[in-house]
Structures are given as structure tokens and as C-alpha cells.
Amino acid sequence: MTTNATTIASRLPLIAPELLRGLVPTMLINLLCAVVVTYLMRIGAGFVENLVFSMCIGTTAMVLIDCGRIFLWGKDEPNKPGFFLMLLIFAPLSFFIGNAIASALIGRPIEWFTLSQANNTIGIIVLILLVCVGATLFYWNREKMAALEARNVIIEKQAVQAQLQMLQAQIEPHMLFNTLATLQTLISTEPIRAQQMLDQLIHYLRATLSTSRSTQTSLGQEFELTKAYLGLMSLRMGLRLTYSLQLPDELKPTPIAPMLLQPLVENAIRHGLEPKVEGGDCTVRVNVHDGMLIVSVFDTGMGLSTTTSYNKPESIHLGLENIRARLDALYGPLAELTLTHNIPQGTVAQITIPLTALDPNPTR
Structure with a gap:
């Protein structure tokens, strides 16, 4: 228990930089989702309202997924089955939490999962899940590219040091x-x-x-x-x-x-x-x-x-x-x-x- 608590405490400083780094891409994804929901899926009262809901739901998803990833794996590459299981849990949870926050912001009663909204709700959750998976793959590839770039820098410096030793x-x-x-x-x-x-x-x-x-x-x-x-x-x-x-x-x-x-x-x-x-x-x-x-x-x-x-x-x-x-x-x-x-x-x-x-x- 002490080891787990120490591990979690050591990973806390990683959260803020990760959330800040993913904030702008998340905002862009939320904007895209609002456009899709309003003009393609034709759900909701209008673009502005859908944008508020999209921002709240998408940002909640980012926070939950990033925090869960850091607490469970830290800087290491996540276990893929475990990570996708986490997505399956956090996608609907993000919808309900974000929905409650957005409803409070625009001043309307919170509407939970009702039969009349089932199709729309399921569609939105599927959309959020797909966006989460797409964003996850994007970040995964970005991390791998960053690791490769860092490795190339190290190799370049080692080559320079080898040339330096020849010079010396x-x-x-x-x-x-x-x-x-x-x-x-x-x-x-x-x-x-x-x-x-x-x-x-x-x-x-x-x-x-x-x-x-x-x-x-x-x-x-x-x-x-x-x-x-x-x-x-x-x-x-x-x-x-x-x-x-x-x-x-x-x-x-x-x-x-x-x-x-x-x-x-x-x-x-x-x-x-x-x-x-x-x-x-x-x-x-x-x-x-x-x-x-x-x-x-x-x-x-x-x-x-x-x-x-x-x-x-x-x-x-x-x-x-x-x-x-x-x-x-x-x-x-x-x-x-x-x-x-x-x-x-x-x-x-x-x-x-x-x-x-x-x-x-x-x-x-």
C-alpha cells in the first residue's frame, strides 16, 4: 500500500504538463464534434448549445483519460487492452459528467438517460468513444515520434563526441x-x-x-x-x-x-x-x-x-x-x-x- 501511494504521489507532478499539452488539440476536437453533432447528426437545439456540451464532455474525457493513464502507467507506454478497457469505462462516464456540467452552465435541468433520448445518447457516446480512440492513437504516435527524435539527438551527439575524441x-x-x-x-x-x-x-x-x-x-x-x-x-x-x-x-x-x-x-x-x-x-x-x-x-x-x-x-x-x-x-x-x-x-x-x-x- 505504501509503495502504491508513493508511486501515485511521484506521478502527480506529471498531470498538469500533460493536461496543458493536450488542451489545444482537445479544444479543436470538441469544436469538430459540435459541428458534426449540429450539422450532420442534427442533434440539439443549436450550434452554441452543442458547443458548450461538446467542450464540457470532451474536456472531461481528456482529464479522466490522461489522469487515469498517468496514475496507472506514468511515463511508460500503457498496456493496450487495459487502456482500451479504460476508454470503454471513461467514455460514457465523461458523457454523463460533462452533460451535468454543461446543463448547469446553460441553466437548464439535467436530463439523464431517457428512452426518448436513447438513440441520440448512444450516438453521442459512440462518437465520443471514436474521438477518444482517434486522439489516443494520435498521441501514441506523437510520443513515439518524440522518442525517436530524442534518440536521434542522442545518436548525433554521440557521433559528435566520437569525432571530438578523434580530434583530441x-x-x-x-x-x-x-x-x-x-x-x-x-x-x-x-x-x-x-x-x-x-x-x-x-x-x-x-x-x-x-x-x-x-x-x-x-x-x-x-x-x-x-x-x-x-x-x-x-x-x-x-x-x-x-x-x-x-x-x-x-x-x-x-x-x-x-x-x-x-x-x-x-x-x-x-x-x-x-x-x-x-x-x-x-x-x-x-x-x-x-x-x-x-x-x-x-x-x-x-x-x-x-x-x-x-x-x-x-x-x-x-x-x-x-x-x-x-x-x-x-x-x-x-x-x-x-x-x-x-x-x-x-x-x-x-x-x-x-x-x-x-x-x-x-x-x-
């Missing part, structure tokens, strides 16, 4: 080869600095390997990886590179997909600061504004080309389009990546993600 397994060749070449030069000329660079490279590779084995990370972990990468780059570029990492403590546990920030920092170094003779500064900053998580990478490098598209779907930059595709698949259309000019010089790459879309288990 690849160390950026340009950075790695240049670092090894620098190490080869420093071993004979500056062995202490070479040792520091080797230690930093090992630290970076360990951080990258750890990230590549997960489908979800946190901003704190992503910043540790970014710090290792920028530390390695600063040893290689020397005084030509300065950097700053700005992540509030309260945002460190925030879940995020891996390898969203890292490519933007690599782009800032490779395309912005490395080609510049005097180098420059790279700043990575995270903040929250109007329900959006904003991750920004500022550099004072070469800046954006004035003849190239960076923020349009037809952008030729495959790395940027890869990030945009992953953002859309993982966090929805409101998540975006934009590139703008940094004032007075350089580039700003910015990712915005709705806080409501940040799920600790994105593939669930």
Missing part, C-alpha cells in the same frame, strides 16, 4: 614539430632552458591525454590545459609572448565539452602572435552575462583579414566551422562562436553558451 587524439603538428625543433637547438646551447621546455611539454601532453579520454570536462580543467600550452609557448617564444588567464573560482566546476577553448588559443598563437615580429599578449577570460556563459580569447597579434569571412556559414576556416558544428549539436542554436577585431590591435574569439544548456552528461 591528434596533437597539433605545427606546435609539436616547432617545439621539438626548438628543443633540438636549445639542448646544445641552453640545456637548462631545454630541460624546462621538455618538462613543460610533458606536462602539456599529460594534460592533453587526460582530456582526450573524457567526453566532458570542466572550465577549471580546460584552463589547466590552456595554462600548460601557453607555458610551453612562452618558453619557445620567450619575451615575445605574455599571457593572462582569468577564470572566477565559482565558474571552475562549470561543465563544458573539451577542446572548445584549446583550438581558439592555438589559433591566437599560430595566426596572430607567432607571425608578429614583436609578438604580443594572449588573454583568456570567462564570465557570465544575461544567462550566457562567455569564453573569450583576446590577442594583440596580426588581426583579422579584411577580405576574409570568419563569422558566416560559408567560412573557409574548417577549424572554426568544426567548433560551430559542435556547439550547435551539443548546446543548441543559441550557442555560437564569433570573431571580431580587438581594439587597438589583434583578434577576439568568443564562445557564448546558454547556462541552461550546460549538462554534466551531454550524451545522456
Whole structure:
């Protein structure tokens, strides 16, 4: 008894959303029934009166059937024989309850089942039963389509995660080869600095390997990886590179997909600061504004080309389009990546993600 009471209590919150979701379709079905009863079956005193009765009877049927379905089966698919038996009981019951409510609303005496009304009453009950069955089949198919759509979304996200893991397994060749070449030069000329660079490279590779084995990370972990990468780059570029990492403590546990920030920092170094003779500064900053998580990478490098598209779907930059595709698949259309000019010089790459879309288990 306690288990049944607990089960019913846990299903109570499901009732209101289900009733609200079925309200508009039910109103349309009730309107159609009023038209059929008035102009095809030619029953009742007129359309307005029949509409009142149809609304009361149809809405009562919806409430009884939805509540019965939720109490008996919850979110599970109903047992078909049991469900149709429930329809056979609730269809005539809905007629009598709705009839009483409608009679009270229009101020006329309640007329129960009399011999003179038998044919009309039976006809209306059969009509209600058919409508209930039709509506039930409609909702059944709608639920199955929704389940299939949800499954497709999960499959799509899993495919994106598989592509992401392949991407994570690849160390950026340009950075790695240049670092090894620098190490080869420093071993004979500056062995202490070479040792520091080797230690930093090992630290970076360990951080990258750890990230590549997960489908979800946190901003704190992503910043540790970014710090290792920028530390390695600063040893290689020397005084030509300065950097700053700005992540509030309260945002460190925030879940995020891996390898969203890292490519933007690599782009800032490779395309912005490395080609510049005097180098420059790279700043990575995270903040929250109007329900959006904003991750920004500022550099004072070469800046954006004035003849190239960076923020349009037809952008030729495959790395940027890869990030945009992953953002859309993982966090929805409101998540975006934009590139703008940094004032007075350089580039700003910015990712915005709705806080409501940040799920600790994105593939669930």
C-alpha cells in the first residue's frame, strides 16, 4: 500500500504538463464534434448549445483519460487492452459528467438517460468513444515520434563526441614539430632552458591525454590545459609572448565539452602572435552575462583579414566551422562562436553558451 501511494504521489507532478499539452488539440476536437453533432447528426437545439456540451464532455474525457493513464502507467507506454478497457469505462462516464456540467452552465435541468433520448445518447457516446480512440492513437504516435527524435539527438551527439575524441587524439603538428625543433637547438646551447621546455611539454601532453579520454570536462580543467600550452609557448617564444588567464573560482566546476577553448588559443598563437615580429599578449577570460556563459580569447597579434569571412556559414576556416558544428549539436542554436577585431590591435574569439544548456552528461 505504501509503495502504491508513493508511486501515485511521484506521478502527480506529471498531470498538469500533460493536461496543458493536450488542451489545444482537445479544444479543436470538441469544436469538430459540435459541428458534426449540429450539422450532420442534427442533434440539439443549436450550434452554441452543442458547443458548450461538446467542450464540457470532451474536456472531461481528456482529464479522466490522461489522469487515469498517468496514475496507472506514468511515463511508460500503457498496456493496450487495459487502456482500451479504460476508454470503454471513461467514455460514457465523461458523457454523463460533462452533460451535468454543461446543463448547469446553460441553466437548464439535467436530463439523464431517457428512452426518448436513447438513440441520440448512444450516438453521442459512440462518437465520443471514436474521438477518444482517434486522439489516443494520435498521441501514441506523437510520443513515439518524440522518442525517436530524442534518440536521434542522442545518436548525433554521440557521433559528435566520437569525432571530438578523434580530434583530441591528434596533437597539433605545427606546435609539436616547432617545439621539438626548438628543443633540438636549445639542448646544445641552453640545456637548462631545454630541460624546462621538455618538462613543460610533458606536462602539456599529460594534460592533453587526460582530456582526450573524457567526453566532458570542466572550465577549471580546460584552463589547466590552456595554462600548460601557453607555458610551453612562452618558453619557445620567450619575451615575445605574455599571457593572462582569468577564470572566477565559482565558474571552475562549470561543465563544458573539451577542446572548445584549446583550438581558439592555438589559433591566437599560430595566426596572430607567432607571425608578429614583436609578438604580443594572449588573454583568456570567462564570465557570465544575461544567462550566457562567455569564453573569450583576446590577442594583440596580426588581426583579422579584411577580405576574409570568419563569422558566416560559408567560412573557409574548417577549424572554426568544426567548433560551430559542435556547439550547435551539443548546446543548441543559441550557442555560437564569433570573431571580431580587438581594439587597438589583434583578434577576439568568443564562445557564448546558454547556462541552461550546460549538462554534466551531454550524451545522456
